[in-house]
Amino acid sequence: MAELGLNEHHQNEVINYMRFARSKRSLRLKTVDSCFQDLKESRLVEETFTIDEVSEVLNELQAVVHSEVESELINTAYTNVLLLQQLFSQAEKWYLKLQTDISELENRELLDQVAEFEKAEFTSSNKKPIIEVIKPKLAPLNESGTAELLNKEILRLQEENEKLKSRLKTIEIQATSALDEKSKLEKALRDLQLDQGDPKDSVQAQDLSHLENTVAALKSEFQKTLNDKTQNQKSLEENLATAKHDLLRVQDQLSMAEKMVYIRCPAPPFALPACLSSGLPKRN
Structure with a gap:
């Protein structure tokens, strides 16, 4: 065939x-x-x-x-x-x-x-007999179903990813600005090294030390944000993959249930996964 x-x-x-x-x-x-x-x-x-x-x-x-x-x-x-x-x-x-x-x-x-x-x-010899049965329609996976829930989850993940990208860009700008300022202060300090007795030297040294601490803090915050973004994105991807797998399992179960109805046999009950059952409409 x-x-x-x-x-x-x-x-x-x-x-x-x-x-x-x-x-x-x-x-x-x-x-x-x-x-x-x-x-x-x-x-x-x-x-x-x-x-x-x-x-x-x-x-x-x-x-x-x-x-x-x-x-x-x-x-x-x-x-x-x-x-x-x-x-x-x-x-x-x-x-x-x-x-x-x-x-x-x-x-x-x-x-x-x-x-x-x-x-x-x-062909007449191989043609399968058509059983005229009114096919019951199962509840569609639309706005109140798991498909819409997954679509909303995808949109939420995309929005959160954009927010993280914006935050990282802001931190990168701050870090670049701090490094530029540090370079300017180091240059000014080298210019003043000839005047050892000038009291401004201690002030410049304090400003430089303060700036170095600020740069170190910004670097630490930037690295922490990057790590949090990586872990958060990995967790979100795992949750989304799990939700998709649950959806496919539910759809397969619905398909099996529908086939059982077509041949007029009682369909075995099945339970929806906990992560998806909250999004499905309740049956009266």
Whole structure:
């Protein structure tokens, strides 16, 4: 059996789209067939036709078929755009940037692979029976779900990271300014070394010592802030990774529960992780 290299969930989504496309294609072909049938019943009522009459009939048929085919091609293009919009919208919620390779859409080998996949899935001998079951919709992971909580956490981490960067930049400016001032004072002190008896020497020495202490304190604060930022960022990344793993586990459990509902079997209860259960809406 042909495969597309996708997991079971995505392959089922592809099959659903192919089923939709087949139904639209079948409907449009029936419309084209009806155009020819209407022509036969309405115009081909005489035994003989002149060249002009045949040309007129063919032109009318061409106009009708052209309109039907053009309409279907436009509708197919718009449908594909809506499908891409759904995929890109879901990806943007997770800050992903999907890419497409338009050149691969005309790859004959890949097109043949899709044709084999469709043939294997929809031939009468291999076609799986469709069970008409009303699929219950689980509560979406939207504004009140774990997906929105993770999005908010990502935004919070980004804001905190920007604040830390701004603080580090301020400390770097202060440290640079203090070093420049120290260099100026050292130069002034060297200029005054010839006047050993001048009382200003002790004042300059005290100022220099005070400045050196200030620079040392700024360096210490800068290093402490840098260490705190590194540790804090590492902790936040670990918490975010844990939250994402919990979300994937919950989604997998929801998917299993939904499949159990489809076959009308009671789904085993499952417990949400403590870090995510607070964000989910309570069931009455």
